[in-house]
Amino acid sequence: MHDLRFTLTGQDLNREPFARHSPDFSKKSEVMITDRGYKCRITNIVPLSESERLFQLRIVDPCERNLFTFRPGQFLMLEVPGYGEAPISISSSASNREFIELCIRKTGHVTSGLYEARSGAFVAIRGPFGTSFPMASMQDNNVLLVAGGLGIAPLRAPLFWIRDHRDHYRNVSFLYGAKEASQLLFTYQFEEWKTVSHIDLRTIVEKPSEGWQGRTGMITSLFDDITIDPANTWAIVCGPPVMFKFVCTHLDKLGIPMNRMFVSLERRMHCGMGKCCRCMVGSTFTCLDGPVFDYWSVMNLKEAI
């Protein structure tokens, strides 16, 4: 009888990810490894608040480090060996090729495992996956960034992008709300963003604690403080799903077209490659077609938020 055996080698597979993104998002041409992670060393852990820490990772292999590029808004799959994988949005600057920063809250199994790790431990990352904020299309326009709570994590990447290419953008406003003052993250960078990058940063908390001098209330009340020119303003909104609705409805009332408001959706991806369907919303994969969507698409997605 003939041998039916077929042996798979790496060459048999077309590994080049060809995009199914909308024309806005530039295609990626670099070859990407999707089933083996890049080994990273945790170089620094910065405590941000009681339950959030900033992990600074460095890809060990110099070749892989060169290969890893991302655009603001994309996410990666963080692998804590033995614990599992979780999708984490990248919150560092795209131009920083040496380090990757991830802002992580301790909530589930994988993040609990990660919190046990010390500086110098090894983890793995796969990616980057997903769509990004259309930073190129926003050029020569006003940008409005709205973050709620941990929503600042994915929003830091476009913020850094704007910092690196500040002269490409006109007025940049950043509205940031949290439940309590102690939950405001990256406060140590506020001054830099305000003075060096000329970003109009405004914060607000829902419940004021003692010593809080700033504004109190819902994030939408910050819109009264700033002037928005709907004709040339692009908005990026990140936060809990409830916030999207309020903020985007408000922006819609102000006259910003829905296709110029961008949100980043949250789902628990298991593969990041449009296979496992865990992140599917209707016929849309959050990992391939998202996580960054314009609000018009989100409105047309049922059960999205």
Add this chain to the structure above:
Amino acid sequence: MIYKVISKPGFTAFVDTLVSSNTSYGPRQVDTDLNGKPIYQFMPVSSSGDIAFDYTVTCSSAKHLIMPYREELSRFRFGDGNWQQEVHYDAPSIVLFGLHPCDINAINILDEVMLNGPYPSPYYLARRKNTFIVGMDHLPLPDCFCKSMNRHTVSHGFDLFCSDIGDRYFLSINSSKAYSLLKEFETSEPSEEDDRQLIERRKLIKQSFVTNVEVTGLPMFLDIEFESPIWEKWGDKCLNCGTCAMVCPSCYCYNVEEHFDTNLESSSKQRRLYSCNLVDFAQVTGGHNFRPRNGDRLKYRYYHHYRGFAINDNQPLCVGCNRCGRACLADINPKDVINDLRLENESCTTCVSPSPGRI
């Protein structure tokens, strides 16, 4: 494709040689149900005597032989404060014998999902390339509705397809592998009589379908009926057990999990097939569930099968085998759900005022 005719004894000899010299799976009777009817499953077979050639339908599909319920994706070995990741795409070569057209169509859909798109799966490709598929046609059961889904015939995705035409088998040979295997056995070119008999057989199969599910324009109906109360009605019946996805030949949603080995020196990253009806399918870390109610999850399964997938791949995911309907403990089946949805919609378009059941 090359067509040949083989006598039944010749075919038995061929099957004997094929299954005895390879790891083979075929339909076998494993038990009888309460009414004394045989229960079939795809099980390991080693001779033609093991195979139930005239089986009706297996309870589970052949999906798990290509996409195992559990599959190791990679392995981590720990030591010296470091780890090494090992990835293997190795798959054993197997023969799947006696798959019906709906099962082969389902595998074609899985090919579409796992091998097309931006990130083809090497694990799946290794298994798929090492699988030799022999298909067989059959007379439909009363509740099969593959004809409505246009999946009662199959044009590709198999190595060899056999149609029973009286005292001979009509063979459709679709790979050089199958052709070279058959060379050692006595086959003949199909005569006009054989062709006529094949056409008769096809006609008979086509006419034997009793159940019809109307799926034309279903994606739009589903869109319109997103808020329909029927989802709650069927959701109340659903037990969220995930049996439908387990027996389904084309359900492929999965979970990726990792476990430490007991010696704590290594860990294994595994893919486990999952079901969108399970309660935590759309739950994110922190506890928020995007589909919290039974009805939401049941609806999502129907949307994925008949709407979402239809938009992404121009074909519904469902192949119409009705395994989910037979296996469901709460007696939910696609035919009833879709008909319920359609009837309501028809009553709506004819009514001037909204029907009383609608909110």
